[in-house]
Amino acid sequence: MPPLIHAKTGPRIVVVGAGIIGLTSALYLAQAGFSVVVVEREPGPCENASKANAGQLLYDRIAAMAAPGFPASQAKALFQSDQGVHVSGLLHPGRWPWAGAFLRQCTTAAWQRNTSALLEIAHRSRSAMTTVTNRYALDFDWRKPGKLVLYSTAAGLADAHEKFEFQTRFGGRHEVLSAAECVTREPALKGTTREIAGGIYLPDAEVGDCRKFGIALASVLVDQLDVQINYGVEILELVRDKSRIQALRTRNGLINGDVFVLAAGKANANLAPGRFLGKKPITGIKGISLTFPLGDAAPDLSVTDTTGKFVVLRLGNRVRVAGYAMFSDDPEITQSHVEKLTEKARGLMPHAALFNETPDTWVGFRPTTPDDLPMIGRVHSENLFVNAGHGSLGWTLALGSAEILQEKIGGAFGRKDGV
Numbered sequence: 503m504p505p506l507i508h509a510k511t512g513p514r515i516v517v518v519g520a521g522i523i524g525l526t527s528a529l530y531l532a533q534a535g536f537s538v539v540v541v542e543r544e545p546g547p548c549e550n551a552s553k554a555n556a557g558q559l560l561y562d563r564i565a566a567m568a569a570p571g572f573p574a575s576q577a578k579a580l581f582q583s584d585q586g587v588h589v590s591g592l593l594h595p596g597r598w599p600w601a602g603a604f605l606r607q608c609t610t611a612a613w614q615r616n617t618s619a620l621l622e623i624a625h626r627s628r629s630a631m632t633t634v635t636n637r638y639a640l641d642f643d644w645r646k647p648g649k650l651v652l653y654s655t656a657a658g659l660a661d662a663h664e665k666f667e668f669q670t671r672f673g674g675r676h677e678v679l680s681a682a683e684c685v686t687r688e689p690a691l692k693g694t695t696r697e698i699a700g701g702i703y704l705p706d707a708e709v710g711d712c713r714k715f716g717i718a719l720a721s722v723l724v725d726q727l728d729v730q731i732n733y734g735v736e737i738l739e740l741v742r743d744k745s746r747i748q749a750l751r752t753r754n755g756l757i758n759g760d761v762f763v764l765a766a767g768k769a770n771a772n773l774a775p776g777r778f779l780g781k782k783p784i785t786g787i788k789g790i791s792l793t794f795p796l797g798d799a800a801p802d803l804s805v806t807d808t809t810g811k812f813v814v815l816r817l818g819n820r821v822r823v824a825g826y827a828m829f830s831d832d833p834e835i836t837q838s839h840v841e842k843l844t845e846k847a848r849g850l851m852p853h854a855a856l857f858n859e860t861p862d863t864w865v866g867f868r869p870t871t872p873d874d875l876p877m878i879g880r881v882h883s884e885n886l887f888v889n890a891g892h893g894s895l896g897w898t899l900a901l902g903s904a905e906i907l908q909e910k911i912g913g914a915f916g917r918k919d920g921v
């Protein structure tokens with residue numbers, strides 16, 4: 503079959519996926535002087551996991567999901583009506599390898615190791631965000647309001663504080679607040695009916711609309727950096743030739759390149775099965791977001807209710823509520839999920855949004871590895887790289903991950919500059 507897209511001069515890199523990870527990868531690679539082509543099966547950028555996520559950019563108090571207390575807390579949560587985490591999908595045989603690997607990460611040593619590695623990428627992302635936004639003036643409802651993480655019991659608050667102390671070793675600030683201080687700090691909590699024993703205030707937390715960022719970035723890539731983005735093109739398989747990837751097969755022909763980057767999120771596993779990618783499987787953890795018009799008392803801070811497992815924050819002139827973590831591949835949103843999430847958000851901040859209006863609803867799948875660390879680097883072929891598996895932190899980790907990818911590809915193929 504004839505090539506669908508013809509090569510420009512110089513090493514040509516083909517990136518699969520125009521989610522936030524693929525687009526930021528393309529940015530760093532184009533800035534480093536590579537000729538870059540992005541291929542995306544959807545009609546536009548950020549149509550899957552990067553579309554309507556919670557928008558939190560939390561650079562110094564993030565943690566790996568696999569923690570020592572996770573199995574016990576989930577067993578307990580099965581008997582609570584307010585739970586937003588549904589682990590029953592892990593009983594499906596297809597997820598057993600992932601579940602087994604995840605449980606092996608639920609130790610203190612692994613949690614600390616994985617959390618440190620996430621913080622390192624996040625710190626790179628924070629400085630990269632300043633550089634990138636200064637350079638390209640992107641509009642994506644970016645704010646730096648800080649964040650409040652609420653706990654319904656004193657024990658929960660104490661446990662969280664202990665974990666935050668570990669993260670303090672890597673910098674950043676946090677402050678423990680009483681329930682009354684939480685309401686003073688975020689007046690949208692006035693009249694709350696949720697149980698609040700106290701909270702932890704994170705003054706450095708930021709928010710921004712991931713999809714708006716992706717759309718603005720896609721324009722920069724095409725208009726200023728000569729990147730070619732091909733929407734509506736699905737990659738069916740990788741065409742291998744001994745130790746190299748030769749091309750990508752589509753319905754309309756082959757796409758040739760010198761280097762290939764898989765940034766296909768949850769779908770990476772379909773393109774390159776586990777043994778080929780390395781040892782880490784990726785599973786999709788389903789989440790939901792609801793976007794409402796602003797109410798009379800919209801929040802300034804981003805607020806997480808840890809008992810109900812949801813977050814409420816303002817993005818521009820909308821309020822977004824995001825929650826649920828379900829091990830499920832079902833793309834449907836049930837009315838019951840919408841109602842429960844709406845009621846929890848209304849209970850937390852009664853006048854934050856126009857909760858009686860029909861929200862924009864969205865389902866996304868967090869592309870999650872057992873240790874919660876993304877895979878960034880070369881995989882089993884001299885010209886195949888991956889940047890995927892960012893779980894619940896892909897928006898936060900995107901720029902730092904792209905920088906790491908570009909360093910690795912630049913090291914191997916001779917372009918070491920970049921941002």
Ligand SMILES: Cc1cc2nc3c(=O)[nH]c(=O)nc-3n(C[C@H](O)[C@H](O)[C@H](O)COP(=O)(O)OP(=O)(O)OC[C@H]3O[C@@H](n4cnc5c(N)ncnc54)[C@H](O)[C@@H]3O)c2cc1C
Binds near residue numbers: 548788
């Ligand atoms: C409810 C929810 C809330 C979240 N909140 C936050 C948050 O507050 N902060 C944060 O940092 N992160 C958050 N996340 C996580 C974040 O959204 C993801 O980690 C991130 O979007 C993953 O980006 P990605 O580019 O890897 O995947 P995607 O955005 O899914 O991009 C992959 C792209 O590859 C394309 N693709 C796949 N297969 C093919 C193929 N064969 N051919 C061509 N194209 C292909 C897909 O169409 C897709 O566009 C949240 C996620 C969810 C679900």
